[in-house]
Amino acid sequence: MSQSLDRALTLVGELATGPKTLDELSGVIDVHKSTAMRLLRTLESHRFVQREGVHHYRLGTALFDLANRALEERDVRRSAENALRELNTRTGYTVHLASYEGGEVIYIDKYDSTHPMRMYSRIGRRAPLHCTAVAKVLLSDLPEPRRREVANTIDYVPLTANTITSPDAYLAELDRVRTAGYAVDNAEHEDFIHCIAAPVRGARGEVVAAVSMSVPKVLLDFEGLLAHLPDLLATARAASVECGWSPRD
Amino acid sequence: MSQSLDRALTLVGELATGPKTLDELSGVIDVHKSTAMRLLRTLESHRFVQREGVHHYRLGTALFDLANRALEERDVRRSAENALRELNTRTGYTVHLASYEGGEVIYIDKYDSTHPMRMYSRIGRRAPLHCTAVAKVLLSDLPEPRRREVANTIDYVPLTANTITSPDAYLAELDRVRTAGYAVDNAEHEDFIHCIAAPVRGARGEVVAAVSMSVPKVLLDFEGLLAHLPDLLATARAASVECGWSPRD
DNA sequence: ATAGTCGTTGCGTTACATGCAACGTGAGGG
DNA sequence: CCCTCACGTTGCATGTAACGCAACGACTAT
Secondary structure (H helix, E strand, O other): OOHHHHHHHHHHHHHOOOOEEHHHHHHHHOOOHHHHHHHHHHHHHOOOEEEEOOOEEEEOOHHHHHHHHHHHHOOHHHHHHHHHHHHHHHHOOEEEEEEEEOOEEEEEEEEOOOOOOOOOOOOOOEEOOOOOHHHHHHHOOOOHHHHHHHHHHOOOOOOOOOOOOOHHHHHHHHHHHHHHOOEEEOOOOOOOEEEEEEEEEOOOOOEEEEEEEEEEOOOOOHHHHHOOHHHHHHHHHHHHHHOOOOOOO | OOHHHHHHHHHHHHHOOOOEEHHHHHHHHOOOHHHHHHHHHHHHHOOOEEEEOOOEEEEOOHHHHHHHHHHHHOHHHHHHHHHHHHHHHHHOOEEEEEEEEOOEEEEEEEEOOOOOOOOOOOOOOEEOOOOOHHHHHHHOOOOHHHHHHHHHHOOOOOOOOOOOOOHHHHHHHHHHHHHHOOEEEOOOOOOOEEEEEEEEEOOOOOEEEEEEEEEEOOOOOHHHHHOOHHHHHHHHHHHHHHOOOOOOO
């Protein structure tokens, strides 16, 4: 561990709470002000901090630059990986990651159930929009007119007794999902399986993907599935943080 | 200037271009890999970088955190938010907000085009001074001697056939912008894109930021772009009011 | 098996970050 | 008007902590 670097990074973290003077900053890391100044100078040369007036330092523009470049680099799949795997090993159930691209909901990652009874699915497969929890989560984030547009073009093939079969019912469901912060698929796709899904959010709070947990009804009844909601939501939140989302208090 | 800190910050900058291995990184700053590792460890403990797999390092989540907090501090952004979003949804074109700080023009906010054809840009990025509409708007407000000073230090890299390439031409352009109350970039930065920009003013009438609208030429010819001027100026005025500017009659 | 390529660790050396004290500057008050 | 105080800034001597080195361990490929 590098001492001077450690001190400098502490300074940067301190500046996140607002502009500070040299004396304040040197106090925080408990060094002589001349030492703090040299660190700040170096940070300044890299545009990590900048002077505000004569007496104050604040965070610099390099941070915006770096943060946004890093966001472009990241793909959701890699970022969510750890959180999803942990949820998978913890519960033993099938975990999916899906995203909305080009008008379709696609599974972009999957962690298979450790139980002998598995469901069939595949990375890259398209999920039907009207009867899957992930699709509900992803579509619920679209702006209102777009949502209505999509809802009207869906072919509401009834796959089970519970399948939603009208645009109005579907839009009402999306509203529920939006406010609740999670979606369910109560055997709407396949008779013997039910799911819960939650949004993974990016830096600007937009939904970039959806995590879902799929469980055969023979292993767990609906109530038992809902009991896993907190765990799923925590997973989605952890994945969101990795995607640059900042939890607001 | 602190050597180790300088090296560490260089590493962070390097990681912005994508994940790198320890060897690659130590090569960049020309030190032994053990040295690079110690720096990375410290950066990691502050969440400035994180490991990806066993062999790669990438930028960490602290950057998102810091960048977002720093952005919150700049209140032009918040104040202009509504006006800009409305312009964006009304026209469907890319809208930028930029400000002049520490000798640089940087993009501090962005609303993406809703058209399938988008332009590439990024919050935090620096805008070239001689060939962007936002820079012209921001620099046109500087006092005369300062303007000349800046104009003489610009590196007039010709990027298209229309790029301004001399200080005199640039200063003349700034005068036009100043009296007209708006600036254009008629394919001076990129061949296939043109922009218009207008000033956002603060309480004392000073220019605190610039709003711009960027449109690919294939979607709209120059005349068509200029037809949006009243809309842009109204947006800039609305944002100015939010920043404390009082319209004079 | 063997060689090659990674990251990691312990250690001795000295470059470099540090604290100190003196200096410069600007603001406020007697 | 000068004095003082509170800042940031600079030069320098000192000792620490950052450094390169070399050996090691874990893996992969052939």
